[in-house]
Amino acid sequence: MKTILLVCFLCVSTLSIAQNDKEIINKIDNINTKALQLYDNKEIVNALQLINESKKLSESINDTYGSALANFTQGQIYNAIQEYDAAESRFLASLKSSMEIKDNYLTANSYIHLGRLYKNTKSFEQLHAYYRNALHYAALQDVKNHSNQDASERLLFEAHIGLCQTFLENNLIEKGLTYLLRAETHLNNYESSKAAQSSLKYVEGLYFVKKELYSNASKKFNEALELIKDDNNLDIEASLLLIDIYEKLAFALEKQGLNSKAITALLQYNSYKNTFANEAYRNRKAVAKSKFLIEDYKKDAELANSERIEQLQITNKVKTLNIIISIALFLLLISLVTLYRSYMSKQKLTNTLKFQNRELELARNEALKSSELKSKFISNVTHELRTPLYGVVGITSLLLDKNHMGEKDNKLLSSLKYSGDYLLNLINDILQVSKIESQKIILKHTSVCIRPLIKNIVDSFEFKLKETNNKINVMIDEQLPEFILCDKVRLSQILINLIGNSIKFTESGYIHLRLIIDEIDSEYVNLRFEVEDTGRGIPQDNFDSIFDNFSQLDENNNINYQGTGLGLSITKNLIELFDSEIELRSEVGIGSMFAFIINFKIDKTAKSQSISDNSSKRKSSVKQYKILVAEDNKINQIVTQNLLKKADYACTVVANGLEALNEAKNNKYDLILMDINMPVMNGEDATKKIREFNSQIPIIALTASDVGSINMDSNETYFNDIIYKPFDNYEFYQVIETNIQLYKSKSSGSSNLVIAS
Numbered sequence: 123m124k125t126i127l128l129v130c131f132l133c134v135s136t137l138s139i140a141q142n143d144k145e146i147i148n149k150i151d152n153i154n155t156k157a158l159q160l161y162d163n164k165e166i167v168n169a170l171q172l173i174n175e176s177k178k179l180s181e182s183i184n185d186t187y188g189s190a191l192a193n194f195t196q197g198q199i200y201n202a203i204q205e206y207d208a209a210e211s212r213f214l215a216s217l218k219s220s221m222e223i224k225d226n227y228l229t230a231n232s233y234i235h236l237g238r239l240y241k242n243t244k245s246f247e248q249l250h251a252y253y254r255n256a257l258h259y260a261a262l263q264d265v266k267n268h269s270n271q272d273a274s275e276r277l278l279f280e281a282h283i284g285l286c287q288t289f290l291e292n293n294l295i296e297k298g299l300t301y302l303l304r305a306e307t308h309l310n311n312y313e314s315s316k317a318a319q320s321s322l323k324y325v326e327g328l329y330f331v332k333k334e335l336y337s338n339a340s341k342k343f344n345e346a347l348e349l350i351k352d353d354n355n356l357d358i359e360a361s362l363l364l365i366d367i368y369e370k371l372a373f374a375l376e377k378q379g380l381n382s383k384a385i386t387a388l389l390q391y392n393s394y395k396n397t398f399a400n401e402a403y404r405n406r407k408a409v410a411k412s413k414f415l416i417e418d419y420k421k422d423a424e425l426a427n428s429e430r431i432e433q434l435q436i437t438n439k440v441k442t443l444n445i446i447i448s449i450a451l452f453l454l455l456i457s458l459v460t461l462y463r464s465y466m467s468k469q470k471l472t473n474t475l476k477f478q479n480r481e482l483e484l485a486r487n488e489a490l491k492s493s494e495l496k497s498k499f500i501s502n503v504t505h506e507l508r509t510p511l512y513g514v515v516g517i518t519s520l521l522l523d524k525n526h527m528g529e530k531d532n533k534l535l536s537s538l539k540y541s542g543d544y545l546l547n548l549i550n551d552i553l554q555v556s557k558i559e560s561q562k563i564i565l566k567h568t569s570v571c572i573r574p575l576i577k578n579i580v581d582s583f584e585f586k587l588k589e590t591n592n593k594i595n596v597m598i599d600e601q602l603p604e605f606i607l608c609d610k611v612r613l614s615q616i617l618i619n620l621i622g623n624s625i626k627f628t629e630s631g632y633i634h635l636r637l638i639i640d641e642i643d644s645e646y647v648n649l650r651f652e653v654e655d656t657g658r659g660i661p662q663d664n665f666d667s668i669f670d671n672f673s674q675l676d677e678n679n680n681i682n683y684q685g686t687g688l689g690l691s692i693t694k695n696l697i698e699l700f701d702s703e704i705e706l707r708s709e710v711g712i713g714s715m716f717a718f719i720i721n722f723k724i725d726k727t728a729k730s731q732s733i734s735d736n737s738s739k740r741k742s743s744v745k746q747y748k749i750l751v752a753e754d755n756k757i758n759q760i761v762t763q764n765l766l767k768k769a770d771y772a773c774t775v776v777a778n779g780l781e782a783l784n785e786a787k788n789n790k791y792d793l794i795l796m797d798i799n800m801p802v803m804n805g806e807d808a809t810k811k812i813r814e815f816n817s818q819i820p821i822i823a824l825t826a827s828d829v830g831s832i833n834m835d836s837n838e839t840y841f842n843d844i845i846y847k848p849f850d851n852y853e854f855y856q857v858i859e860t861n862i863q864l865y866k867s868k869s870s871g872s873s874n875l876v877i878a879s
Contacts, residue, residue, distance in 0.1 A: 150179050150188040154268060157195055161202075161358075170199050190219035190228050191268060197235060202358040210239060227267055230259035230277045237284050249288045256281040275312040279305050279322075286325050295332045302329060317360040320349035324367050331370065336377040343371040365394045507545075512826065512847040515542040516761030536585050565609040565699055568856055569725045572606060572637070573598060579617050580635070583625060591630045594621070598637045603647060606722040611853040612696050613720075619693040620653040620716050628657030628713075640719055647722050654715040660708040669694045669704070747792040747862055749773045752782035752808065753824070754800045758847070762795065762824070769855055777801075779808030786812045791819065793862050796841070798825040813840050818868070820861035 153176040160169035173192050180188035197212035213236050220228035233256035237249055244252075259265070260277035267273045282305035289298035302325060309322055327342035346367050350360060368391035375384035518538050521527065527535065580594050587594065617635070624633045633655045640648040660668060669690050693716075697704050700720045708714035749771050753759045759775050766773045774789070776782050780803040782796065794812070798805040809821050820842040842861050845854060 146179055146183050147185055147188065150176050150185055151268075153179070154188065154191050154195065157192075161195060161199060170196070173199070186219050186223045187225060190216045190223065190225065193219065194228055194232060194235075197232075198358075201235070201239065206239065210236070213239065226259045226262045226265045227273055227277070230256045230265065230281070233259070234277065234280050234284060237288075241287075246288065246292045250285070253281050253284045253288065256284070275308050276314070276318070279308040279312075279314070279318065282308060283321060283325055287328065290325075290328050290332050293332065295329070298332070299329060302326065316349045317357070317363060320346040320360075320367070321363055323349060324363065324370070327367075327370060327374070331374060334377075336374045339374040340371060340378065343367055343374060347371070361394070361398050365391060365398060368394060511542060511545060512849075513755070513757035513761060514538075515848050516765070517757065518542060520761070520764050565612060566856065566860065567607045567609055567723075568860065569605050570608050570610045570613075571604055572602060573604075575610060575614065576617075576635070576637070579614055579621070582618070583621060586622070586625050590625055590628065592625055592628055592633060593631075594633045594635060596635045599639045601639055601642065602637060602649070603642075603724045605725040606647065606649075607725050608720070608722050609700075610856060612699065616693050616696050616718075617651065617653070619689045623689055623716075624653055624655035624657060624714070628655045631656035631713075645724060647724055648719055649722060650717060650719045652715060652717045654713060656713040659710040659712055660706070660714050661710055662708075665706055665708075746770060746772050748790070749858070750782060750785055750789075750791045750794045751775045751824075752777075752779060752795065752800065752805060753797045754778055755797075758797075765851065765854065771858075779803030779805055782808050783811050786816065786819070792865065793858060794819060794821045795824040795845075795858075796821055798823055809840055818865065820865045822857060822861060 153172050157169045157172040157176065160172065173196050177189060177192045177196075179185070180192060193212045194216035197209045197216060200206070200209035200212060213232050216228060217232035217236070220232060233252050237252040237256065240249060240252065257278065260274055260281055265272065265274035265277060282301045286298045286301040286305060289295070289301065302322075305325070306322060309318060323342050323346035327339045327346065330336070330339035330342060347364075350364055350367070368387050372384045372387035372391055375381075375387055518535055522532065522535050576596060576598065580596060583594065621633060621635065633653065636650075636652040636654070638650045638652065640650045642648070694704050697718045697720075700718075702718045702720050705717040706714070707717075749766055751759070751762050751766070751773050753762060753775065754777050759777075763773055763775055774785060774791075776785055778800045779796075782794065782805075783803065785791075786794065796805040796809055800808075803811075805823065805825070812819070812821065821840070823841045823844040824847065825844065826847045843857050845857055
């Protein structure tokens with residue numbers, strides 16, 4: 123009975139102590155929150171008073187988190203009043219405590235503030251280590267601030283900005299640019315303040331200063347000023363940023379010879395600097411006068427001793443409880459033994475999990491290496507295949523356009539073109555999957571006459587229809603508007619894939635292509651596309667799997683239906699880009715039907731001379747545009763030149779980037795098609811030189827390389843667009859005409875460049 127009463131008393135005492143500690147922790151949190159608000163409002167003395175109270179309470183109950191947060195806030199306050207030794211001491215104390223409790227937010231934040239504090243006193247290697255440590259902890263899970271809000275993106279942004287500045291100040295400019303671009307990405311991932319946006323613009327200006335592009339630097343500094351001036355209540359860090367911006371702006375303006383503007387900026391710099399210095403002095407004086415500083419960072423031992431004396435006095439008042447406490451300690455010892463055994467068991471499990479995690483990490487790294495090798499191999503092989511294919515497909519198409527060829531020769535050329543197109547589609551399918559997965563496809567909506575488009579698609583299957591003894595029936599709703607706005611290339615690719623799939627699995631049968639209006643009003647039309655065949659059909663249990671990459675029906679017995687297994691997967695993803703879904707109805711032995719509905723805007727202003735229509739309509743244009751083609755491959759020169767002439771473009775062909783540069787200097791052109799890999803001077807270098815005297819002319823990269831292989835050394839190469847060889851003729855004309863029309867319609871002095879990287 124006595125034992126039961128003792129256990130009950132111990133439980134009640136433990137709960138009472140725990141409840142009391144919880145109340146103190148809540149009080150500490152409230153004090154810290156209020157102190158942070160006072161610091162943000164520049165009420166330094168009051169903030170420091172509350173922080174000292176918070177530290178005292180935290181140490182009384184060993185609240186490590188409260189102590190870490192208080193030390194961090196104290197570091198900010200001491201830094202604001204230019205007590206740098208005290209600030210360093212508090213940040214280091216905060217770092218130590220936050221690492222003990224594994225608080226990733228405070229750890230990363232402490233490293234960032236120490237990096238800023240040491241900017242002018244530590245070596246490059248030391249600063250780099252501080253910011254790299256900040257990146258490490260900011261990238262971990264559970265990076266939450268005092269308000270329990272996720273702050274990982276903000277900390278990653280600040281760490282990357284710090285690294286960028288460190289590299290720029292040590293003249294490692296390209297390394298600095300890498301971290302600058304990463305900082306911009308993280309800034310866009312959270313609801314950033316005006317000060318953060320201004321900080322990014324400021325560092326971009328520093329980058330241009332290092333590149334000696336002082337005009338661009340001035341522009342960025344002015345943008346930073348506009349952002350930070352919009353903030354009516356600047357905190358201390360924003361005030362320091364404002365001073366730095368004016369200082370660097372004055373330097374950039376002086377380098378441009380704009381002395382009067384430089385002097386104005388310098389006066390603003392001196393004004394804000396003096397204001398900040400005076401405010402810091404007043405705050406230091408007020409802190410010293412209020413006796414809150416008390417050399418806190420030098421007297422931790424004295425304060426700790428005072429706390430121990432107070433605890434001893436409290437102990438003397440409860441001597442009557444010593445016997446009970448002794449018994450409680452005995453029971454506690456038993457509990458500790460039990461807990462220790464449980465801890466050792468968990469430790470063994472933890473070690474096992476750590477070992478397994480290391481093995482999984484090694485396996486993941488090997489998988490990543492394998493994936494990178496695969497991507498590089500595909501990129502290299504497709505580049506080497508696409509260049510000759512461009513010549514094969516292009517010249518075959520040109521020969522088929524000749525009227526003097528015999529029927530036998532036409533049949534052979536048709537077979538050759540079909541084989542070339544098949545190989546080209548195989549290569550493009552592989553690359554298309556990569557583009558879709560990396561979300562690099564953006565729809566380009568232009569005016570399209572739908573009926574000629576459908577006719578051209580159906581005509582392209584003439585050879586395959588004869589080979590399989592199939593027929594295509596086309597039905598188009600009579601109420602369909604003549605012109606709609608859509609991405610002609612992607613819509614064509616969807617229909618070509620679906621029709622080709624039906625032809626492949628149908629022999630001596632019919633393929634029905636239907637365009638049916640689902641809904642229509644004065645502005646938009648919902649158009650339903652149906653592709654139905656009388657082929658072998660698809661089992662119902664394969665309905666989902668056929669849309670997976672590399673999926674094929676009856677893989678063990680699929681000899682007559684060879685293919686990559688990518689067509690339907692690509693089609694499904696392209697349809698989803700149009701905000702639609704693919705429908706499938708099928709019955710084995712009867713046939714299959716694929717359908718989807720897309721909402722198009724009706725183009726009421728389009729005429730029969732739409733840029734997306736065939737080349738004969740293009741020739742009726744009043745204006746004949748001049749295009750400069752830079753291409754070193756002789757066969758590719760012939761193909762590109764003939765395609766441009768077919769669409770009534772005037773063109774000049776040069777064999778390398780240097781010749782293209784001279785032509786662009788001496789003659790006026792409406793557009794430049796620039797190959798990337800050329801002798802004497804490559805396309806990127808030539809484009810950069812052209813941009814020095816002509817920033818307006820549209821320059822399109824015409825290349826067999828994929829986008830990842832362009833500009834691998836991070837040099838800036840300014841292109842307006844990219845066309846990959848071999849290309850779809852519709853896409854070729856669409857990209858050219860769109861860029862020319864945009865060039866003609868732009869106001870003078872503006873530019874719209876895309877950095878291919």
